[in-house]
Amino acid sequence: MIRKIRRFLTVLLVVALFAVSFFLYGVYVSVERINLNYESIASAKIPQDLNQANIAFITDLHYNGFMNQERLTSMFEKINSTDPDVIIFGGDLFDNTANQMPDESKQAELLNLLKSLEAPLGKFAVLGEQDETSESMKEIAKSILYQADFELLENRSIRIRNESNSSITLFGIDSMVNGVPNIEQAFADINANEFNIVVTHCPDLISEIPTTAVDLMFAGHSHGGQIRIPFFGPIATVEGAKNYSYGTQQVGNTLLHISNGLGTTGYDMRLFAPPEVLIYRLIADQA
Structure with missing residues (x-):
């Protein structure tokens, strides 16, 4: 006994x-150990001028919450070390903006950090729900991104080129939560014969886009659950990421990749959902 x-x-x-x-x-x-998640995508629609180009996708900084200058500086240094050609930001600059607007010192800190990110073929962004809790917060977010050399894509597209007329197209769509996504406006000039990338904050928006014409989609918002149980998934899901909350999934012709993001919210803890940056290499498949 x-x-x-x-x-x-x-x-x-x-x-x-x-x-x-x-x-x-x-x-x-x-919470501080950033994962550089390297992926590649091959397509005959990718022009030779952009063959081997690297796209870094970052999202959900949640600065001024648990994310501080020291932690984010270390993360951004690792991102720059990968030599990305393009950087795409998926929204949520600050944390808990509905209750606490970032003061000018925090705005300046984040601006300088974002400005330190380098990408010769361009830096692009969409807004997240924390960036649009009010008109004044939205203006702060837009100003910071503009001064940090990010081009904001609000329900519109832009062509990415490498010193030639050949291009791929990046579509930016506003957040499902707090934003006003306009699918028709964003895809007004879409061409299914071109390589098309969509970036938006909330992954569930994929149910509303023309997946037959989109090759790759980036989203964040969910933090991968922050705490994810193996074989079961996140312990909780949030509006805008109920159906698609983490990882990579094929939806129609679209490869959807949901990033865990960099910051945390609610509690400063991550389990099986580490901070993540996606580094996608484009491969011009001429076969």
């Missing part, structure tokens, strides 16, 4: 140690 009790207590202690270890890792290690 005593032996059984000892065995039970030993198992209980081991489980408790594992639980504490996971908690400490999620709070003190995982």
Whole structure:
């Protein structure tokens, strides 16, 4: 009987140690350890001038919350070390903006950090729900992005070129939450024979876009759940990421990639959903 009790207590202690270890890792290690997730996509629609071009997708900074200058500086240095040709930002500059507007010092800090990101073929952005909690917050977000050399895509498209007339097309669509997405306006000039990329904040918007004509879509918003249980998924989902909340999924002809983002909100903890930057390499498939 005593032996059984000892065995039970030993198992209980081991489980408790594992639980504490996971908690400490999620709070003190995982939130700062950025994953550079390298992917590639090949298509005959990618022009030779953009063959091997790298696109870095970053999203959900949530600055002025748990994300501070030191943490984000380290993350941005790692992003610059990958030498991206294009950088795309998926929204949410600051955290909890409905209750606390960022002061001028925090705005200046984030502006300087965003300006430090380098991409010779351009930096582009869409807004997230935290950027659009009010008109004044929206103006702050737009001003910071503009001064940091990001071109804001509000329900419109732009062509990305590499010193030639050949191009791919990037479509930016406003956030489903707090924003006003206009699918018809954004895709007014879409051509299914060209390589088309969509960026928007909320991944569930993929249900409303013409997936037969879109090759690749980037989204964030969900943080990958922040806490994700293997084989079960996120412990909670949020509006705008109920149907699609993490990872890579094929939807029609569109490869949807949902980033975990960089920051945290609500609580400064991540488990099986580390901070993430997507680095996509374009491959001109001439076969």
